[in-house]
Amino acid sequence: MPGETQLPASVSVRPARRIGRGGRGAALAWGGAIAIALIAPHLFASGFGLSLLCRMAIAIVFALSFNMLLGQGGMLDFGHAVFFGLGGFATMHLLKLVDGGLALPVVLLPLAGALGGALAALPAGWLATRREGTSFAMITLGIAELAVALVVMIPQWFGGEEGVSGDRSGGVALFGFDFGSAVQIYYVLAAWALLAAALMWGVTRTPLGRLANAVRDNPLRVDFLGYDPARIRFLTFLLAGLFAGVAGGMQALNDEIMTVSNIGSAASGAVLLMTYIGGVGTFSGPVIGAVLVTLLQVALGTVTDAWQLYSGLIFVAMVLWAPGGISGIVQSHAPILRAGRGARLLGPYLALLPAVGLTLAGTVGLAELAYRLQAVRGGARAGRLFGLAVAPTDPWQWLLPLALFVLGAWLLSRLAPPARAAWQEAAAQAARGVS
Amino acid sequence: MSAPALSLRSLHKSFGATSILRDVSLDIPAGTRHAIIGPNGAGKSTLFHLVTGRLRLDRGSVWLAGDDITGQSPHAIFRRGLARSFQVTSLFPRLSVFENLRVAGMRAAGCGHAFWRRIDGFAALGARIEEMLALLDLGPRRDVAAGALAYAEQRALEIGLALVGGAHTILLDEPTAGMSRAETERAVALLRRLSAGRTLVMIEHDLSVVFDLADAITVLADGGVIASGPPASVRGDARVRAAYLGAAAEVLT
Secondary structure, X not given: OOOOEOOOHHHHOOOOOEOOOOXXXXXXXXXXXXXXXXXXXXXXXXXXXXXXHHHHHHHHHHHHHHHHHHHHOOOOOOOOXXXXXXXXXXXXXXXXXXHOOOOOOHHHOHHXXXXXXXXXXXXXXXXXXXXXXXXXXXXXXXXXXXXXHHHHHXXXXXXXXOOEEOOHHHXXXXXXXXXXXXXHHXXXXXXXXXXXXXXXXXXXXXHHHHHHHHHHHOHHHHHOOOOOHHXXXXXXXXXXXXXXXXXXXXXXXXXXXXXXXXXXXXXXXXXXXXXXXXXXXXXXXXXXXXXXXXXXXXXXXXXXXXXXXXXXXHHHHHHHHOOOHHHHHHHHHHHHHHXXXXXXXXXXXXXXXXXXXXXXXXXXXXXXXXXXXXXXXXXXXXXXXXXXXXXXXXXHHHHHHHHHHHHHHHHHHHHHHHHHHHHHHHHHHHHHHHO | OOOOOEEEEEEEEEEOOEEEXXXXXXXXXXXXXXXXXXXXXXXXXXXXXXXXXXOOOOEEEEEEOOEEOOOOOHHHHHHOOEEEOOOOEOOOOOXXXXXXXXXXXXXXXXXXXXOOOOHHHOHHHHHHHHHHHHXXXXXXXXXXEHHHOOHHHHHHHHHHHHHOOOOOEEEEEOOOOOOOHHHHHHHHHHHHHHOOOOEEEEEOOOHHHHHHHOOEEEEEEOOEEEEEEOHHHHHOOHHHHHHOOOHHHHHHO
C-alpha cells in the first residue's frame, strides 16, 4: 500500500542528504588530528593544561568506544564504564607486576586494558546482545549494578574503598623515558588515543562495521539477508568493550589508581553525556563531545560548585533541540555553507542571540540560587554571584532570574520558528543547487 | 528434473483460535515463475512468513531444493539460497542506496563478519552493486539515504535487496504495490530479466503483472489453495471466479 512504510517520517521528509565516501577529507582530518596531538602540549604546557589534555585523550577513546554501540550499532549501553573500569584494573595489576620487576615496557600496558575490557564484555555481551532496544539497555543496567557489587565484594582484587594503585615510573625505562613526567605520559596517551581512534575508524569501514549500521537501522531485514543480528551485536559489543578497556588502561596509567567509582553509573553516565552532546551520527561527534565535556567539567568546576546541574541541563537541552549533537548541527549547516547560502542565516540566527542570552542568564540565576539554597540550609555561606550578595532564602531574589528566564523563553518561542524556517529553506535550496 | 525449488507440505498456521492457513501444499519447480494470488486476508503474506522462518509452523514442513528447512531461522534459510522482499518496505533508512544493496550482497560475496578487512576491498561485490544500481535505475541516487527516497524508488530498492544476493529462489511480496503503470512495467521487465535461471515466487495483486510473468498461478482463499496450475487453467476455474467476484473478475476473462 502507498504510504504504508515503516521508515520514520522524520527521515523521509528531510532533504536528500548525500552520504560521504571518505577519501581526501578523511586523510585531511587524520592529518589534522595528529598535528593537534603534537602541538597541543606546547600550547598548554602547564601542569594543569597537560593533565586536561590527558583526560581528553582518555575521554576520546572511551566516547568513541561507546559510540561503536550507540551510534554505529544502535545499542544504548548504560554500563559502559564496566569495561572501562575492569580494563583499568587489569592494567593496574599488570603495572604492579611491572613495579615488582616484570620486564615489560609501561607503554604497552593499555593492551592489558584491552584484554580486560574484552574479557568482561564476553559474558556481558553474551547476555545483553540477545535482545535489542529497551531490553538491551535494561540488561546493561543490571550488568553495571552487578559489576559494582562484585568489585566491592572482592577487595583482594579491587582494593575495596581505596582501590588499586601503582607507580608508572617504577618499571624499566625505555630509551631513557620513564613516563613519570606529565609531558611524557601525555605523549603515551596521545599515541594510544590516535591508534585506538584509527582502529575504531577502520572498523566502521569493514563488513562488520557496515552490518552493525544495518542492524541499527533494521535488524529484522538483516536476519533475512543471511546474518544473525544478535551475532553482529555481540561482536560489536566485544570490540566496544575492548576499546573501552584501552581507555581504562590509559586512565590507570594517567591516574596511577583505579577505584570502584571508575566502574560505577556516574562514569557510565558521563560517557553517554559526552557522546550524545558531541553527536552520535558521525565518527567525529564523540571526539568533539569528549573534548568539550572534559573542558566544561573542568572550566565549570572552577567557576561553580553546581556544575553537575549545568551539564544535566545542557544534556536535556541537546536531547530536546539538537538530537544530532554538535556534529549534527555542523552537518546540517555544511551543505548550506558550501552552497554559499550561509549569509542568509546570519540575520535570523543573530536575532536569537539576545533571547538565548536572557534565557541563559535566568537559568544560571535560578540554578545558582537553587544550589545555594541547599548549601545555606546545610550551614554554608551563600557567597556572591555576579558581584551581588546572594540570599537564596529571600523570595524576592528569585524574581529577577525568573523574570529573565520567562522573558528569554518567550522571545525564543517567537524567534525560533522563523530561524528554523530560514534554515530549512536554505537547506532545501542548497540540496536543489547540488543535485 | 531434480527436487522442486520449493515444496510446501501440508502447512497449518493459526493465531490463537483463528486459523490462517489450513493444509496448504504446493510444489514449485526450479526455474519457474510462480504467482500467488487471492483476496486480502487469504493468508498469502503469512505463507511467506512461514516459508522464510519469520513465523513458526503449527504443522507441516517446508523443503528448499530437496532439504527440509522447517523451523530454521531466517538467516539460515537465506544462506540456503532463499531471499525475500517485504510488502511493507523494509530498508536501512540511514544507509545510502549503495550501502543498502551492499549489505544485501555481503553474504553471497563471502564477507562474513570480518572486522579486519576493508569492505571496499571486496571489488567483485562493489561491481555487482554498481550493476544492480543501473538495473534498478537508481544510479543517480547512489549516495542518497534510503529513508530520503521517493516511495517508488524505495519499492525498487526493496526488490533490489532481494535480488542482489544471488539466491536461487526469490519470494517477492507484492513487488509492484503502489507503483504507477510505467514503474510497474519497468519492474516487470527487471523481474523477467533477473529471474532468468532462478525460481521466482511472488504475491501480486496486479493481475496483468501476474499473467504477464507467471508460468503458474496458485490461488489462495480463506487459508486454503483453491486452484493451482498454468495461467490458462486457473483463469477458467469456477471457484477462482467465485473468489474473485467483483471488479477483478473482469481481468480474469
